[in-house]
Amino acid sequence: MALGLEAKLGDNVMTSTLDYIVNWGRENSLWPFVYGTACCAIEFMSTAASLHDISRYGAEVVRFSPRQADLLLVCGTVSYKQAPILKRIYEQMPEPKWVIAIGACASSGGIYDNYCTVQGIDTIIPVDVYISGCPPRPEAILDGLMKIQNQIKGETVLEDRHKDFKGILD
Amino acid sequence: MKIAIKTLKEFSTDMNATALEKFQAAFPDATCKVVLDSVVIDVQPDKLESTLAGLKNDPAFNCGLLLDVTGIDYKDYPKTTETRFYVVYTVRNWQDNLLVQVRTPVVDPEKGIPTATHLFDSALWGEREVWDQYGINFQNHPDLRRILNHYQFEGHPLRKDYDIRKGQVCIGNDSLEKEIRARLANNGVAESTMKDINTEIMFLNLGPSHPATHGAIRILTALDGETIMANINEIGYLHRGFEKTSENLTYNQIIPLTDRLNYCSSMMNNIAYVKAVESWLGIEITERAQFMRVVLSEFYRVLDHLVCIAANMVDMGGLTNYWYLYNEKETAYDFISRLTGARLTSSFTRIGGMYRDFYEGWESDLELQLRDIEKGIGDSIKLVLKNRIVHDRTKDVCVLSAEDALSYGFTGPTLRASGVPFDLRKDAPYYNYESFDFEIPVGSKGDIYDRIMIRFEEMFQSIRIIRQAMKFIPEGSVFIEDSQVVLPPKADVYNNIEGLANHFKLIFEGVKTPAGEWYDSFEAANGELGFHFVSDGSGRPYKLKVRPPCFYIMGGFHKMVEGNMIADAVINLGSINIIGGELDR
Numbered sequence: 210m211a212l213g214l215e216a217k218l219g220d221n222v223m224t225s226t227l228d229y230i231v232n233w234g235r236e237n238s239l240w241p242f243v244y245g246t247a248c249c250a251i252e253f254m255s256t257a258a259s260l261h262d263i264s265r266y267g268a269e270v271v272r273f274s275p276r277q278a279d280l281l282l283v284c285g286t287v288s289y290k291q292a293p294i295l296k297r298i299y300e301q302m303p304e305p306k307w308v309i310a311i312g313a314c315a316s317s318g319g320i321y322d323n324y325c326t327v328q329g330i331d332t333i334i335p336v337d338v339y340i341s342g343c344p345p346r347p348e349a350i351l352d353g354l355m356k357i358q359n360q361i362k363g364e365t366v367l368e369d370r371h372k373d374f375k376g377i378l379d
Numbered sequence: 380m381k382i383a384i385k386t387l388k389e390f391s392t393d394m395n396a397t398a399l400e401k402f403q404a405a406f407p408d409a410t411c412k413v414v415l416d417s418v419v420i421d422v423q424p425d426k427l428e429s430t431l432a433g434l435k436n437d438p439a440f441n442c443g444l445l446l447d448v449t450g451i452d453y454k455d456y457p458k459t460t461e462t463r464f465y466v467v468y469t470v471r472n473w474q475d476n477l478l479v480q481v482r483t484p485v486v487d488p489e490k491g492i493p494t495a496t497h498l499f500d501s502a503l504w505g506e507r508e509v510w511d512q513y514g515i516n517f518q519n520h521p522d523l524r525r526i527l528n529h530y531q532f533e534g535h536p537l538r539k540d541y542d543i544r545k546g547q548v549c550i551g552n553d554s555l556e557k558e559i560r561a562r563l564a565n566n567g568v569a570e571s572t573m574k575d576i577n578t579e580i581m582f583l584n585l586g587p588s589h590p591a592t593h594g595a596i597r598i599l600t601a602l603d604g605e606t607i608m609a610n611i612n613e614i615g616y617l618h619r620g621f622e623k624t625s626e627n628l629t630y631n632q633i634i635p636l637t638d639r640l641n642y643c644s645s646m647m648n649n650i651a652y653v654k655a656v657e658s659w660l661g662i663e664i665t666e667r668a669q670f671m672r673v674v675l676s677e678f679y680r681v682l683d684h685l686v687c688i689a690a691n692m693v694d695m696g697g698l699t700n701y702w703y704l705y706n707e708k709e710t711a712y713d714f715i716s717r718l719t720g721a722r723l724t725s726s727f728t729r730i731g732g733m734y735r736d737f738y739e740g741w742e743s744d745l746e747l748q749l750r751d752i753e754k755g756i757g758d759s760i761k762l763v764l765k766n767r768i769v770h771d772r773t774k775d776v777c778v779l780s781a782e783d784a785l786s787y788g789f790t791g792p793t794l795r796a797s798g799v800p801f802d803l804r805k806d807a808p809y810y811n812y813e814s815f816d817f818e819i820p821v822g823s824k825g826d827i828y829d830r831i832m833i834r835f836e837e838m839f840q841s842i843r844i845i846r847q848a849m850k851f852i853p854e855g856s857v858f859i860e861d862s863q864v865v866l867p868p869k870a871d872v873y874n875n876i877e878g879l880a881n882h883f884k885l886i887f888e889g890v891k892t893p894a895g896e897w898y899d900s901f902e903a904a905n906g907e908l909g910f911h912f913v914s915d916g917s918g919r920p921y922k923l924k925v926r927p928p929c930f931y932i933m934g935g936f937h938k939m940v941e942g943n944m945i946a947d948a949v950i951n952l953g954s955i956n957i958i959g960g961e962l963d964r
Contacts, residue, residue, distance in 0.1 A: 244588055246595045246617055247960055248642035248723055251686070255712065255722075258705045273590040285959075289549045290529035291595055291616045294587050320635065323543050323620035324536050325528065344723050377548055 228365050235279070235305065236361040237267040239354070242278035242302065244295060247285030249312035249344040256347040266354055275301040280357065281334075284344075286314035287327045296378050299334040305370060307361070309353050310336045313343040333378055335371040401439060402479075406430055415658055415897050416807070417469075417478035424492040427483045431495050434470055434479055442470040442479055443785050444801075445495070447926040448505030449911055450485075450513035451896075454539040457915050458894065464488050464515055467911065468495060468502075469898055469926070473785075473801040480898060491516025501788030504934035512537040512622075522558065527615035527963055529553075536623055537922075543623050555599050555611060556582075562609040563601050566941065580608060583945065587616050591949040593690055594959035596933070598948065605944045610937040614930075617959035625923040629889025630656050630730055633923070638724040640925065641961040644683035644904045646719075647676045648961075649728040651901030654809065655910040656730050658899045659892055664859055668732045669810045670852040675727070677841040677848070678745075681752060682708055683904035683956070684792075684834040688759070691831060691953035695772055700759045707755035714748050730890050731865040732858035742849055749842055756838055763831075773828035777939040777951040780825060787935030790928050791906025792833045793955050797825035803902035815844050827947075830954040864890050889918020898926075905929055905956055929955075929962040 215224055241263075243253055257263050257271065272278040275298045287295055299308070310330050313319030316339040318328035330336060337360060340353040364370075402411040402418055409422040409430060422430045434442040446469040453460045464485040471478050485492055494517040495502040506517045507526040514535035517523055525532060529549040534541055559582060568580070585591060585598040592598065595616035601609040621640070625633045637652040638645040650672045657664060664672075685708045692700035712722040718738060719725040727734045763769050779789075784797040794801060802819045804812040820836035822829030858865050862881050871878025894916040900909035906928030913922035932955050939955075940948040 247619075248639055250594070251642060251723060254686075254705065255709055258709055259702055260706065260709050286617060286619050288616060288618055289546055290618065291587065293549060293551055294595075294616075298588060321619045321624065323624050324541070324546050325618045325620045326546070328546075346722060378550060 231366050232361050232364060236358040238270075239266075239268040239280040239307075239357065240270045240272050240278045241268055241280040241282050242272055242275050242298065243282050243284060244298060245282075245284040246287065246291065247314065249284035249315070252344040252347055253282065253284045253311065253350060256350045261347040261351060263351065263354070266351065266358070268354055275299075276303065278302055279306050280354075281306060281308045282311055282350075283308065283315040283330050284311045286319065286321060287330050287333070288325045289327055290325070292327050292333050292378060295330065296333050296376070305364075307337045307357050308334060309338045309340060309357060311340045311350060311353065312345055313341060315339075316341065319343055331376075333376045335374045405433060405437065405439070414480075414895070415899065417480050417898055419480045419482060421482050424483050424485070427481065428493050428495070428498075430481055431468060431470070431498050434481070435498055440472060440477065440479070441474065442472045442477065444471045444473050444790075445469070445499035445501045445505070445788055446471050446790075446900075446907060446909060446931075447788075447911065447924070448495075448502055448509055449924040450509040450515050450537070451913055451922055452513060452537065452539050456913075456921060460484070462486050464513060466492060466509060466515060469909070469911070470499075473799065473806065476807045478807075478898070478900075485515050488513070488515045491518055493518050494520040496520055499788070500783070500786040501931050501934060504930065505788075508930075511535070514538065522561075525615070527618040529615070536620070541623075543620070543627065553613070555597075555613060558611050559599055559601055559609055562611050562937070566609050568601075568608050579603070585945075585948070587613075591694060591952065593953065593957065594962075596952075596957060596959070596962070598936075598952070600940075600945060600948065602945060605946070607940050607943055607945060607948060610940050610948070612933060612936050614933060615963050617963040619960070619964065621925065621964040622923055625920055627919065629886075629918045630892065630920065631885075631890060633920070634728060635724065635726045638726055639960050640927065640964065641683070641903065641905060641908075641929070641958045642723060643686045643956075643958055644679040645723060646679045646725045646727055647683070647901070647903045648908065649725060650676050651903055651908045652910060653728045653730050654901055655897075655899035655912065656890070656892065659895070659897050659912065659914070660730070660864065660890070662731055662859060662861070662864065664732055665856050666853045667736075667855040668857045670848050671733050671737065671857060672728070673810050673812070673815075674745075674845050674848045674852070677844045678711075680841045680904045681838045682711055684838050685711075685752070685755075687904075687953070687956040688831060688834055691950060692759070692763070694950045694953045695769065697762065697766075697769070700762055703755045703759045703762075707752045710751060711748055714744055717744070729858075729865070731861060732856070736857050745845070745849065749845065752838070753842065756835065760835060763835075770828070772947075772950060773831060773954075774826060775824065776827050776947045777943050777954075778824060778826045779935065779939045783935065783938050784825065787938065788931035789906065789935060790931075791903070792837060793830060793932050794906065795819065796822035796829035796833050798822055803900060803907060807900075809901075815847050817841075817844050817847075827951055827954045834956075891916065891918050892920075896922075900926070903928060905958070905961070906932070908961075925961075925964055927961040927964060929957050933957055933962055 310316045318326050338353045338356045409420045434440045451465045462484040468481040511525045530553040581602045587595040587597045597613040600607045637648040640648045685704045689701045689704035716722045719727045781797045800821045817840045820833045867878040867881045872882045892914040896913040898911045900907050909926030911924040915921040
């Protein structure tokens with residue numbers, strides 16, 4: 210038995226909060242942009258292939274145009290030579306957007322603590338979820354995706370995210 | 380078993396002494412010696428050009444394949460050398476299995492040494508890398524600029540006085556406008572043609588982040604309509620400092636880094652690397668370990684080709700092939716992780732043997748896996764073999780002649796597609812490859828079709844080798860018995876002081892290699908994977924240079940695509956299997 214407003218509107222209408230509805234849509238239709246550079250991209254290929262099947266989470270529409278994507282998956286090592294490209298791709302993505310750093314290299318530079326490797330992509334762009342592993346298993350990548358989905362649940366459409374981020378390229 | 384470390388003198392007597400005399404007679408100003416399987420010629424810079432030309436053009440040597448160019452910085456080397464910098468050219472006569480290294484001292488790196496680009500096209504990229512990493516100039520090199528590091532980089536990272544952690548931030552991108560215009564002019568597209576009303580040259584960038592590049596490579600093309608008039612490529616986006624990092628690690632610690640060279644066939648890199656170290660130590664690994672390495676490297680060759688063809692077919696629009704081929708790879712990963720504990724990055728070899736033996740039941744698992752793979756390949760071939768679209772897209776497209784392929788330093792399936800039957804497994808066999816019954820498929824045209832079909836056929840041949848090897852694999856230990864190389868059993872480490880000390884020393888100091896330098900090569904999935912080491916006698920390499928097959932194949936990419944359509948460039952890139960980790964190291 211519906212109460213208040215819903216009772217007046219009848220059986221065919223339900224009410225909710227704007228946040229709830231928008232987030233429900235967002236979390237179940239993430240369009241990833243795969244910034245694949247190295248070994249982790251191969252594991253993303255596995256995540257997308259039949260066995261692990263990322264489409265179960267509504268995220269199978271892999272876009273290679275940042276303008277059509279809202280989830281940036283950084284799979285692999287990012288070197289200083291690549292850093293400006295990664296930043297530009299991030300900036301080209303429309304809001305709202307989320308970033309997953311897949312694997313040790315993207316998260317922290319991994320085993321490459323040297324002159325050419327960026328020590329974690331969070332020095333360039335804001336990161337929402339980090340996935341450990343070198344490379345992580347497909348299950349771990351799916352776990353990261355679910356973490357993003359959970360995070361989206363708690364967000365509000367009224368606030369801008371990561372407004373004041375400053376990286377080494379800013 | 381005691382390892383027999385042969386002195387150089389012994390090696391010289393091993394090799395045909397007349398061969399060495401032949402070299403000495405042909406190059407009287409140089410000093411020639413034999414190191415492992417290669418002849419090393421020391422020449423002064425003024426004689427470098429004539430020596431390399433002699434090696435290439437003299438029918439007695441016929442070394443038409445320049446494999447690699449590398450520099451060496453002897454600043455911290457314990458033994459004093461004539462000059463701080465040296466440059467080493469590695470050339471090969473692929474027909475007679477003759478490997479020659481030409482070393483030359485560099486007195487003044489700013490002034491440099493004469494270039495070899497007019498002799499070998501592979502020197503174009505090889506010398507650029509030496510300049511980038513060591514700051515050694517090559518006089519008259521047509522396009523000497525950075526290749527692995529970004530254009531705003533200052534200094535030369537592989538010099539011993541460059542701090543490994545000194546990163547340099549790059550802001551922006553190199554436009555490459557000058558280079559593409561120079562390439563256009565080189566191809567006979569003059570400024571007047573470009574201004575002509577009927578031709579409109581458009582510059583188009585593919586990458587660095589583009590689905591077709593399978594990684595981070597930048598392909599810059601100048602198009603007339605859809606036809607590529609000129610093309611230049613920029614690499615180095617995945618340069619991860621493998622070589623500099625290796626200088627600070629012990630020999631066994633480097634194995635995980637080698638996984639990440641060609642990460643589609645990680646175990647082949649592991650095997651190639653330890654084989655190179657073992658060859659210098661004079662270690663003969665156990666029969667069982669040799670057979671294991673054959674089985675595993677052939678299995679990984681299949682995996683590598685599976686991914687290559689699967690991705691290539693996706694580029695062509697054949698997504699179904701991807702599921703057929705990639706699903707087999709996916710199950711193969713689970714199978715491999717049962718053996719190594721990891722799906723992708725195996726790190727399964729150790730100097731002196733393997734990490735562990737096959738598990739119980741491996742053989743039947745392997746056979747099931749092979750059957751699945753055969754089925755996957757069979758299904759995919761059915762889709763491809765008589766498919767009009769595949770034929771139209773690949774036949775006579777992006778043709779590369781055998782001469783060009785050799786000149787650009789191609790090896791592996793891409794070279795064989797152009798009709799050169801060079802395969803180290805046949806031409807310089809190791810691990811009993813000469814006793815296996817298998818064939819080397821060779822292409823007739825050198826087009827994309829040949830490159831794809833050769834990979835298909837190589838998979839069947841590899842499966843043949845695996846079945847033979849599993850039939851004849853002997854029982855026994857997978858490790859040699861040598862306390863200087865192999866870690867003691869855990870029971871000894873925990874229970875007696877000798878075992879503990881032995882373990883401690885091997886872990887902290889590493890496997891000590893005698894001072895010297897050597898080159899050793901291996902037929903990896905993409906071609907000749909070589910390692911050039913300089914050892915100062917310690918447990919860490921003084922210098923370690925990888926000769927990646929991809930690097931030189933990418934160096935000849937423009938030769939394949941110019942004159943073809945832009946869409947052909949995309950599938951051509953897929954057909955040569957460029958793997959970023961190996962390309963940029």
